Amino acid sequence: MDPFQARANGAAGQGVDPKTDPNSILGLVGAAWAGDDLQIRFRQEVANLLGRPHNTRFPGAQPVSFSARHLDQLKQRDYWVCEKTDGERFLLWMTDDGPGSARQVVYLINRRNEYFYVPDFYFPHHSRRGEFHRDTILDGELVEDKHPDGRREINFLVFDMLTIDGQSMMKRTLDKRMGYFKEQVLKPYQRDGRGPFAVKDKAIEFAYGLEKMFNEIIPKVKKLHGNDGLIFTCRETEYHPGTDEHILKWKPPEENTVDFLMHIDYDAYPQAFELWVYYGDNRGEAEYRKHDTLYVSPDEWERWKASGVPLQDSIW
Structure with a gap:
């Protein structure tokens, strides 16, 4: 592995990182795209780590929309509920710089299965002094908190864990997975770790604790980073x-939106801007279909190009 070369040179090897908008939350934490070659290799490494070597798609779990048919499900099984943060979903992968390496390396993996190196992280091991966690994958959201006094703080809010030190947690129940995370990853990190942003566990309540969620937790987080609903996750699965x-996404009517993926066919300009809609997962991979064509004026197109923001396959 040579993640530092990826950070220095970008995907094209010419100091250009076409995936990381410097003004995005990834840019704010100094993350850099790993590049095509490393990304292909990393996808296979993660697939092997998760015990699914023939499936290199994004391994994160995806919720379904809450509907009336789920009410009985909530009554019959134990569910935990957390606020649906207005942030960006990532897996956080802790690895090393190669066999026998004494240097920890951390990547964020987005829903498009793209890998971004994050510098200056250290997650100390819970039982082996002087060592760090390897082959560990956390699931969470990266959010920027804006405090009333003007301070800004970036946090990674963890709501699940897939592996720890090469051991899969995926067959265990949610409460066990989070228990391992808090005791073996979070506590040592809070005591002796470091990073360009804070790692925290996400506030979770039993589903029957909705009153506390609405009255205490949501009003607090809305002031910091926004909220657009609730996530119910079955504790037993x-x-x-x-x-x-078994992961249910609920949004109030006023928060329901449609996200478009912009696909640009540069050869077809000015009819170049296609809006694609997410149709769910197809065998674990996000499926988008063309919905319409977006009109962009020549002046607006020039402003977009001058902004330096990556537009191809961006979410709007």
């Missing part, structure tokens, strides 16, 4: 990559 019928 294993971690399931791709669409998981």
Whole structure:
């Protein structure tokens, strides 16, 4: 592995990183795209680590929309509920710089299965003094908190864990997975770790604690980073990559939106801007279909190009 070369040279090897908007939350924490070659290799490494060597798609679990048919499900099984943060979903992968290396390396993996190196992280091991966690994958959201006094703080809020030190947690129940995370990863990190942003566990309540969620937790987080609903996760089930019928996403009517993926066909300008809609997961991979064509004026197109923000396959 040579993640520092990827950080220095970018995907093209010419000091250009076409995936990381410097003004995005990834840019703010100094993250850099790993590049195509490393990314292909990393996808296979993660697939092997998760015991699914023939599936290199994004392994994160995806919720389904809450509907009336889920009410009985909430009554019959134990569910935990947390606020749906207005942040960006990532897996956080702790690895090293190669066999026998004494240097920890951390990557963020987005829903498009792209890998971004994050510098200056250290997650100390819980039982082996002087060592760090390897082959460990956390699931969470990266958010920027804006405090009333003007301070800004970037946090990674963890709501699940897939592996720890090469051991899969995916067959264990949610409460066990989070228990291992808090005791073996979070506590040592809070005591002796470091990083360009803070790592925290996400506030979770039993589903029957909705009153506390609405009255205490949501009003607090809305002031910091926004909220657009609730996530219900079954406590009793294993971690399931791709669409998981036991993770339920609820949004109030005024928060329901449609996200478009912009696909640009540069040869077709000015009819170059296609809006694609997410149709769910197809065998664990996000599926988008063309919905319409977006009109962009020549002046606006020039402003977009001058901004330096990556536009191809961006989410709007």
